[in-house]
Amino acid sequence: MIQITDTPVKATLHDYEGDTTKRWFIDYYIGKVRYREWIPSKPLNTRAERAAALLQGIKDGLLVGRQADIYKRLDSIIENLDLRKRTKDTYRTSARLLAKHFEGRKLSTITEKEANDFVDALKLKYADTTVKNNISHLKAILKHTESKAFTNLRSTYNIQESDFNYPFADYEREILEEHLKSKYPTLFIFTRFIYYGFIRPAELRKIKVSDIDLKTRSIKISGSIAKTKISAVVPIIDPLLKIIINEGLTRHPGGKYLFGKGLKPSFEMSSPNEATNLHNKACKEIEIYRERKTVLYSWKHTGNIQAFLAGMNIRLIQMVNRHKSIQTTEIYLRKLGVFLDKKVFDINY
Structure with a gap:
């Protein structure tokens, strides 16, 4: 992570005294701008540890959440998802494609038109199946963010379903x-x-x-x-x-x-x-x-x-x-x- 301020940021963890049935989040301010970071519930046994680590990072003025660059933002989400290691690695590959396309940008600044342009760019370089898979992976990650640019993107692009169901002759x-x-x-x-x-x-x-x-x-x-x-x-x-x-x-x-x-x-x-x-x-x-x-x-x-x-x-x-x-x-x-x-x-x- 990259330090962005020498002044500790005021941040508060809302964990409802450890009540795991509720949605935990951290409120924090940078200047007069208020931000909110949600703590994924799974895996449940590490929720308190992850919340404490994120809280300390925010207080130390580290580049986190909406202030992070795209890959750091998505990587932190992927790490906290309840997925197999191999699946996480696959998701990270898709995250790198997105980050490379929007290099230097913040996730919150991407518009729906730009998201569609990104898909068109993928279609020029990769097969339809690869495009479909990457969009599916990104949508699974981005639903945990504030970004709505990718919500309406279709996850299939001229894919023959039978391509995934071929038996041997x-x-x-x-x-x-x-x-x-x-x-x-x-x-x-x-x-x-x-x-x-x-x-x-x-x-x-x-x-x-x-x-x-x-x-x-x-x-x-x-x-x-x-x-x-x-x-x-x-x-x-x-x-x-x-x-x-x-x-x-x-x-x-x-x-x-x-x-x-x-x-x-x-x-x-x-x-x-x-x-x-x-x-x-x-x-x-x-x-x-x-x-x-x-x-x-x-x-x-x-x-x-x-x-x-x-x-x-x-x-x-x-x-x-x-x-x-x-x-x-x-x-x-x-x-x-x-x-x-x-x-x-x-x-x-």
Whole structure:
């Protein structure tokens, strides 16, 4: 942070005597101008500590809040959001794009027209998907600020939703499975947990051996690693059970990551992109690689189609995917090209 005044700023913390049900904020003055800084409620266990640190910083005359440059302002917000580290890093990338475009400006001075101009500038440099993602990230951050310039921006720009829901074609699945079995066996097992267990890759690298319970034939997904932040269990269906037993995965110490460094049981977690990079390499080796389509997530989409065609009912598909509502599952399957009512095939005209 950058010092802007040698005179301590008068600031008052309003924390309602520690009442966590209320919105905490700090009132402070620079000259005769009054400012207000809200204290994000999450994570709750650090709220008092964060409030005290911000209060002291303001009293020391540091560049904070509305007086800060754009990146410092957004970075302080991102740091206090209840998000995974990887998500925070992604948000910071979007914040840097905004800060670079409006270099030397304060967030509060940006107009709605300038915000739209910023989006147009992004569209000249990046693909539609990248633009969409950056705007979504920025809107998630900026809702915690006083800025309204980005409120009405659309977060989609000619994006084909199916780009995010590509299953493997049958021939792709078959040759990729054979290639992984022979050359990258640990990655093959990794993909089986996605294909048969519908577990997201980011969650899978954090699962530990102790999360597998063969007695109940279930895998625990802790809320601390789940995308939804909700703890749940997924069933171990027969083909996945055979892999777990044949590979002896549960014979390792429970504290090891199931897919640690090297994508094998280890006390050291694998890097965030280890499985992704290896999967992309494998797809390129057999010449089926398609950017954003032949991805690890494609195994989850492919598994859902296979499960539905094999007779798994939509309620069970909802449960194993951990969707909050049956409507979410219906939309998800339709985007995968699955016709929920098979009577459609009997129509003849």
